[in-house]
Amino acid sequence: MLSAARRARLVRWAREVDGFVIEDDYDAEFRYDHHPVAVMQGMDxxxxxxxxxxxxxxxxALGLGWLVAPVAMTPVLRAANLVAAAPPVLDQLALATFIDRGWYDAHLRAARRRFRSRRDLLVRTLGAxxxxxxxxxxxxxLHILLHLPDGTDTRGAVQAAAAAGLRLADLDDYRAHRSAQPALVLGYGNISDTEIPPAxxxxxxxxxxxxxSPPTRAGQLSHDDR
Structure with a gap:
């Protein structure tokens, strides 16, 4: 996440070069310890x-998303996307109703409480x-990183865990180059609270x-955080 100063510099750069910034508001809905950071789109x-x-x-599975674009670019975007398949209209109307009636906000508040509690349980269990x-x-x-001592064979650990039914990810799979600092990616969005201790x-x-030889199957910590 960019600091406030770097965000301001990025927006200033876009103005200076007559360019644009594409902002993916990743994980904005699930921030647990601080208030959500305001989007750059509001800055310009x-x-x-x-x-x-x-x-x-x-x-x-819904395939619903959005793009808030500069007004001047709207005609260009529409002209460039004439054959794109739109999500079903009923799904779009259902989401609009869900938002308009405040149900989406209520759902997010409940989900944040649930995932924050699950995150805390996972962190405590890992510490122990x-x-x-x-x-x-x-x-x-909906995932955390587990940094391990130097020399840990994370790729071997991922393979051994998979053989036992435990899905993990090696952080090197998300890096351009392998790092000397081994780490695993542990997801908790698709696992129940009761599965965390055995996993x-x-x-x-x-x-x-x-x-x-792989130990007995005991749950999963999937990096698939959907």
Missing amino acids: PSRVFLLGSVSKTLSP QVPEGRVAGTAAG VALLREVLRSPTS
Whole structure:
């Protein structure tokens, strides 16, 4: 996330070069420890495109999202997107009603409470069972990072965990180059609270013996946070 000063510089740059900024308001709905950060689009609606969707808050199956574009660019966007398939009208109307009647806000408040509680449970359980790991990225979203001691074979751990039914992701899969700092991506958006303790226990076993035979299946910590 960019600091306020860097956000201001970016908007100023767009004005100076007669350019545009495309802003993906990622994880804006699920911020737990601080108030959501205001979008850059509000700083200069004529220079910033704002993207968003309900893939995390409702379901990716809906295929509903939005683009808040500078008014001057609206005709260009419409002309360039004549053959694009639009989401079903009934789905769009249902979402509009959901928002207009305040149900979407109520849903988000309940979801934030639920996911914040689940995040706290996951962090506590990792602290107790995987003390060698350092947790990061807890302020927002539906996944966290677990940084591990140097030399940890994260790719081997992911493979061993998968063989046991525990889905993890190696942070190197999201990097342009492999890093000397090993870390795992742990998702908690698609797991129940009761599954977290056995899943973390399985993760602990995998990390302590990643090349041994996989332990008994015990839940999953998927990085699929939908």
